[in-house]
Amino acid sequence: MRKLKNRIILLIAVAFIALAYWGAIPCSAATEVYIGGMPAGFTLGMGGAQVVGICEVLTENGAACPAREAGLEVGDVIIAFNGIKISSAEDIGSALSCCNGRKSQVTVKGREANELVEIQPAKDLASGRYKLGILIRDSVSGIGTVTYIEKGSLRFGSLGHPVSDEGGKLMELDGGDIYRCTIVNVIKGERGKAGELKGLFMGDNKIATADKNCETGIYGNFGESLDISALKKAEVCSEAHPGKASIVSTVDGVEPKEYEISIVKVDDDNKQNKNFVLKVTDAQLLSATGGIVQGMSGSPILQDGKLIGAVTHVFLNDPTRGYGIAIGNMIGK
Numbered sequence: 001m002r003k004l005k006n007r008i009i010l011l012i013a014v015a016f017i018a019l020a021y022w023g024a025i026p027c028s029a030a031t032e033v034y035i036g037g038m039p040a041g042f043t044l045g046m047g048g049a050q051v052v053g054i055c056e057v058l059t060e061n062g063a064a065c066p067a068r069e070a071g072l073e074v075g076d077v078i079i080a081f082n083g084i085k086i087s088s089a090e091d092i093g094s095a096l097s098c099c100n101g102r103k104s105q106v107t108v109k110g111r112e113a114n115e116l117v118e119i120q121p122a123k124d125l126a127s128g129r130y131k132l133g134i135l136i137r138d139s140v141s142g143i144g145t146v147t148y149i150e151k152g153s154l155r156f157g158s159l160g161h162p163v164s165d166e167g168g169k170l171m172e173l174d175g176g177d178i179y180r181c182t183i184v185n186v187i188k189g190e191r192g193k194a195g196e197l198k199g200l201f202m203g204d205n206k207i208a209t210a211d212k213n214c215e216t217g218i219y220g221n222f223g224e225s226l227d228i229s230a231l232k233k234a235e236v237c238s239e240a241h242p243g244k245a246s247i248v249s250t251v252d253g254v255e256p257k258e259y260e261i262s263i264v265k266v267d268d269d270n271k272q273n274k275n276f277v278l279k280v281t282d283a284q285l286l287s288a289t290g291g292i293v294q295g296m297s298g299s300p301i302l303q304d305g306k307l308i309g310a311v312t313h314v315f316l317n318d319p320t321r322g323y324g325i326a327i328g329n330m331i332g333k
Contacts, residue, residue: 031331034231035300035307036146036156037248037256041181041201042218043141044163044210047174048079048086048109053135057122065133070119072108072134075165077172079114080107088138096121096130106132110172140171143181143199145249145298147310147330149222149231156208157333158298159217160310160325161273176210178220182254188290189319197251197295212333216273216325217298217310219333237306238328240266240276247278247311249299251288259285263303268326276301276309276324291319301327 051074056063078086081095082104095104103120121130140163149156162170180202189195210220245263250256259282267275278301280291289296292314299311301324308327315321 031236032151032233033236033307033331034149034151034228035234035248035302036148036158036298037250037258037300038146038254039143039181039183039197039199039250039295040146040158040207041141041143041179041199042163042176042210043139043179044171044176044213044218045139045174046077046137047172048077049089049092049136049138050165051076051078051134052137055133055135057131057133058125059122060125064122066119066122066131067133070106070117072106072117072119072132075169077109078106078136079109081105083107089136092132092136093129096132099130101130139176143183143197143295144218145296145311147217147298147300148236148307148327149226149228151233154222154224154226154228155219156222157217157219157310157330160298160312160330161217162215163213163218170215171213173210173213173218176218176220177206178208178210180205180207180254183250183252183295186251186289186293188288189293189314190290191317191319194314194316195290195293195319197289197293199295214333216330216333234302234305234307236327236331237303237308238326240303240308240326242266243303245278245301245303245308247280247296247299247301249285249296249311251285251296258302261301263301263324264321273312273325273329274323275326275329278311278322278324280320280322286320289319292322293319 054067056065105116108115124131144159146158165171181199183199185198187196208222210218212219246258248256248258262279265277301309309324312325313323
């Protein structure tokens with residue numbers, strides 16, 4: 001009888017421990033991060049020269065388009081020219097000067113294990129230089145918001161959605177730099193037209209590096225020079241509910257502010273990371289921006305004093321409303 005009694009007591013104790021453990025997982029005090037909300041200027045490398053346009057070259061024999069004839073397309077990333085690595089737009093010009101008009105080979109990233117494409121440069125009648133008939137870029141820049149910074153490692157997450165190319169395809173990141181940014185103007189959101197934050201990169205004030213672009217945002221690390229004493233901390237929580245909440249964002253200058261919102265709907269299982277529908281209720285933010293605007297992506301969402309997610313998208317037909325991603329889908333990348 002005593003053995004049975006002891007076994008029952010043991011089972012009850014284990015049950016209480018299990019309940020306490022499992023109940024603590026969604027809002028664990030052990031997972032505490034620094035809250036972001038500050039604007040950041042992103043300059044992301046593409047690992048080569050990306051074709052953003054196809055054009056004709058006027059030669060002494062008329063118009064020609066080497067790129068089109070070779071089968072190059074908008075979105076292709078050239079990573080080598082005649083076996084020489086291409087890292088920038090300037091590298092393409094140098095390689096063309098060296099080839100002196102000879103038929104050449106370009107290596108296109110990701111096309112059947114980096115496909116070799118033969119191309120015949122054309123001599124431009126006006127400049128006398130050889131050209132491929134392409135418009136190119138070697139990096140992409142923009143403004144976004146840092147969501148959180150992990151304690152200790154200083155690893156950050158931002159945006160809450162990927163950076164994609166013109167075709168909507170996730171852009172492969174080849175490193176990137178993050179700069180301090182100041183918001184200097186706001187284009188207010190209107191029904192049917194998204195608003196936008198206008199910002200300036202603050203000189204050479206690099207604050208972090210980026211190393212990952214994925215479906216849930218841009219990730220990287222801040223340097224040790226980051227002043228963490230000025231940053232607020234909050235627990236990470238995967239539990240959210242309809243009702244009052246707030247976002248932390250910067251719509252003027254460099255200092256983040258907290259604004260009131262309401263979470264209208266929670267959908268933990270959404271496969272597109274649209275886990276919350278939110279509505280801006282803060283009169284000050286509505287007056288300044290009209291609601292959610294481009295550049296606010298990544299703004300932390302707080303509820304009951306805990307970090308539950310980040311702003312990601314605006315409703316085009318109603319800029320006071322938008323989507324948010326649950327922090328559980330962002331953290332630890």
